[in-house]
Amino acid sequence: MERAPVRAPLIKNLELKVGLLLATTGVLALAFIVYVLYARGTFQPTQDLILLANNAEGVTIGMPLTFSGFPIGQVKRLDLTEDGRVRIHIAVPEKDARWLRTSSQFTLEKGLVGGARIRAFSAVLSDPPLPDGAERELITGDATEDIPVIMARVKAILSNVEAMTAADSSINRALAHVDTVTGRMTGDYGVLEGVLGGPDKARKVVEALDRANTLLTSLNGISLRVDQTLAKADQRVFGSGGVMDQTDRSLAQVNAILTEVRESLKRADAILLAAQGAADNVNAITADVKGATTDLTILRVEVDDSIRKVNHLINEINRKWPFRRDVELKLP
Amino acid sequence: MHTALRFLTRIGGGALGWLQAWGRLLTFGARALVETFTPAVYNSATRSVVLKQIYFTAWQILPGFLLFAALLSYVIIQIVVTTARDFGLSEFALEVSVRVVVLETLPLLTVLFVALRSGAAINTEVALMNINNEIRALEDVGVDPMRFEFTPRVIGGAISVYALTLLSCILALILAYIAVYGFQPWSLSDFSRVIAKIFTPTAFLTLTVKSLLFGLAVTLIPIRAGLEAPRMLFFAPIAVLRGMVRLFFVIMFIEVASLALVYM
Numbered sequence: 001m002e003r004a005p006v007r008a009p010l011i012k013n014l015e016l017k018v019g020l021l022l023a024t025t026g027v028l029a030l031a032f033i034v035y036v037l038y039a040r041g042t043f044q045p046t047q048d049l050i051l052l053a054n055n056a057e058g059v060t061i062g063m064p065l066t067f068s069g070f071p072i073g074q075v076k077r078l079d080l081t082e083d084g085r086v087r088i089h090i091a092v093p094e095k096d097a098r099w100l101r102t103s104s105q106f107t108l109e110k111g112l113v114g115g116a117r118i119r120a121f122s123a124v125l126s127d128p129p130l131p132d133g134a135e136r137e138l139i140t141g142d143a144t145e146d147i148p149v150i151m152a153r154v155k156a157i158l159s160n161v162e163a164m165t166a167a168d169s170s171i172n173r174a175l176a177h178v179d180t181v182t183g184r185m186t187g188d189y190g191v192l193e194g195v196l197g198g199p200d201k202a203r204k205v206v207e208a209l210d211r212a213n214t215l216l217t218s219l220n221g222i223s224l225r226v227d228q229t230l231a232k233a234d235q236r237v238f239g240s241g242g243v244m245d246q247t248d249r250s251l252a253q254v255n256a257i258l259t260e261v262r263e264s265l266k267r268a269d270a271i272l273l274a275a276q277g278a279a280d281n282v283n284a285i286t287a288d289v290k291g292a293t294t295d296l297t298i299l300r301v302e303v304d305d306s307i308r309k310v311n312h313l314i315n316e317i318n319r320k321w322p323f324r325r326d327v328e329l330k331l332p
Numbered sequence: 333m334h335t336a337l338r339f340l341t342r343i344g345g346g347a348l349g350w351l352q353a354w355g356r357l358l359t360f361g362a363r364a365l366v367e368t369f370t371p372a373v374y375n376s377a378t379r380s381v382v383l384k385q386i387y388f389t390a391w392q393i394l395p396g397f398l399l400f401a402a403l404l405s406y407v408i409i410q411i412v413v414t415t416a417r418d419f420g421l422s423e424f425a426l427e428v429s430v431r432v433v434v435l436e437t438l439p440l441l442t443v444l445f446v447a448l449r450s451g452a453a454i455n456t457e458v459a460l461m462n463i464n465n466e467i468r469a470l471e472d473v474g475v476d477p478m479r480f481e482f483t484p485r486v487i488g489g490a491i492s493v494y495a496l497t498l499l500s501c502i503l504a505l506i507l508a509y510i511a512v513y514g515f516q517p518w519s520l521s522d523f524s525r526v527i528a529k530i531f532t533p534t535a536f537l538t539l540t541v542k543s544l545l546f547g548l549a550v551t552l553i554p555i556r557a558g559l560e561a562p563r564m565l566f567f568a569p570i571a572v573l574r575g576m577v578r579l580f581f582v583i584m585f586i587e588v589a590s591l592a593l594v595y596m
Contacts, residue, residue, distance in 0.1 A: 011384070017391050018383045025495040028502050036536065039528035062529050071525055 385488025
C-alpha cells in the first residue's frame with residue numbers, strides 16, 4: 001500500500017477528473033431516466049379509453065393507438081370480462097384526446113408482417129369529444145384470415161388455367177385452327193382461301209365470279225339488241241309508213257268501196273223497184289224485158305265486181321295485218 | 333482397476349477443486365459486497381484507491397473508448413437501418429438497432445474492453461503482490477487487504493464499467509437518432525415513443541444490474557485469481573490466464589442470463 005502515496009502526485013487533478021466523470025455519468029443517468037419517464041408519458045395527464053374485442057391476439061401492452069398514422073395512445077392493460085370478451089385499456093394523453101370523438105371507430109388490423117395495429121378513425125371531428133373512460137367496440141380485421149379462402153380460389157383458378165393451357169386444350173386447338181385459317185389467308189386468295197379452306201375452292205369461286213361477269217356482259221349485249229329490235233318494231237308498226245299507217249289507208253279505201261257498194265245496191269233497189277213496177281204489166285214490159293235483162297246482167301257484173309273488190313280488199317287486209325287475232329301486243 | 337480408480341479420483345479431485353474455486357470466488361464476492369456497504373470502509377486511503385481505480389479504468393481510456401464505441405454503434409445501426417429499409421421494415425429499424433446496440437452490444441463491449449485492460453492488470457498486480465508476500469505483510473501489520481486493497485478496486489471497477497457503459501449507450505442513442513432521422517429535431521416524439529417502448533422498467537433494471545454485475549466481475553475474478561496463485565513467480569502467468577478465462581465465462585453467463593430474463 002506504500003505505492004499509493006508515491007503515485008498520487010503523478011496524476012494531476014485526479015479528484016477533479018474522476019469527479020467530472022462521475023458527475024457527468026450521474027447527470028446523464030438521471031437525465032436519461034427522466035427522459036424515459038417523459039417518453040413513457042409519466043408526466044402527461046391521460047384519459048382512459050376501453051376497447052372491447054372478441055379476440056385480443058396480437059395486442060400487447062405498450063402497443064400504440066394510431067390516428068392518421070400518428071400514435072395518440074398506448075395500451076396499458078388487458079383483461080377479460082365476465083362474458084369472455086377482452087377489455088383493452090388505452091391511455092390517451094389529454095392533448096391527443098381531441099382526435100377521438102363519440103362517433104370514432106376503432107379497428108384492430110393484423111398484417112402479414114409486423115405486429116397488430118389499433119387504429120382510430122374519426123370521420124366527423126365536430127362531434128362531441130369522447131368522454132374519459134368510454135367503452136367502445138373494437139372492430140377486428142385480419143388480413144391473414146382471408147388467406148385460406150384466397151388460396152382455395154387461386155388454386156381453382158390455377159387448375160382452370162392449367163386445363164386451358166394444356167397441350168390438347170380447346171383453347172390451344174382453337175388457336176391452332178386460327179393459325180391454320182390465318183395461314184391460309186396469307187395465300188394467293190387471301191381471306192377467301194381462309195374461309196373456304198383451300199386454294200382450289202377459292203379459285204373456283206373466283207372463276208365462277210369471272211364467268212358471271214362474262215355472262216352479265218353478254219346479257220348486256222342481248223338486252224341492247226332486244227332494245228334495238230323493240231325500237232325497230234315500234235318504228236315498223238307505229239312509225240310513218242308503218243303497218244298502222246297502211247292499215248289506216250286500207251280502211252279508208254274499204255270505206256270508199258263500201259260507199260260504192262251501197263250506191264250500187266241503191267241502184268239495184270231502184271232497178272228492182274222498176275222491175276216490180278214492170279212485173280205488173282208484163283205485157284207492157286215484155287217489150288222492155290230485153291232491155292231490162294241486159295241491165296240486170298250489167299248490174300250483176302257490177303255487183304260481182306264490187307263484191308270481188310271487197311273480197312280482195314279483205315284478203316289484203318288480212319295479209320297486211322298479221323296480228324289480227326291477237327290484238328294486244330304482248331311484251332316479252 | 334487401479335487406473336480406473338485413479339482416473340475417477342482425478343476427476344473427482346478436479347471437480348472438487350473447480351467447485352471450491354468457484355465457492356471461494358462467491359465467498360470473496362460476498363465479502364467484498366458486504367465491505368462495499370460498510371460505511372467504515374470509506375476513508376481517505378480507500379477513497380484514494382477508488383479514485384485511482386476509476387482514473388485508470390475509465391478516465392484514461394475514455395476518449396479512445398468512446399470513439400471506438402461510437403464508430404461501432406454507428407456502423408451497426410446503419411447496417412440495421414439499411415437492411416430494414418431494404419426489407420420494407422423501416423418502422424422497426426430504430427427499435428431493433430437500439431435493442432441490439434444499446435441493450436446488448438455496448439455493455440458487453442465495455443466490459444470486455446475493461447476486462448482486457450484493467451482486469452488483466454489487476455490480476456497480474458494481485459498475483460505479484462501475493463507471490464512477493466506483500467499481502468501477508470499487510471495482514472501482519474494489521475491492515476486488512478480486503479478492506480484497503482481489494483474492495484476499493486471492486487468499487488472503482490464497478491463504477492468505471494457503469495460510467496463507460498452509460499456514456500457509450502447515450503452516445504449510441506444520439507447516433508441512432510441521427511442515423512434514422514438525420515440532423516433535425518422534429519422526429520423527437522417518434523424517437524421518444526420507440527425509446528419508451530424499449531426502456532420498460534424491466535429492461536432498464538436489467539441493463540443497470542447487468543452493467544453493475546459486469547463491473548463487479550471484471551475486478552473480483554482477477555483479484556481472486558491472483559490471490560489463488562501459488563507463491564512462485566512462474567505461477568503468475570497461469571494465475572492471469574485462469575483469471576481471464578474465468579472472467580470471460582462469467583461475463584458471457586451474465587449476458588446470456590440477462591437475455592433470457594428479458595426475452596423469455
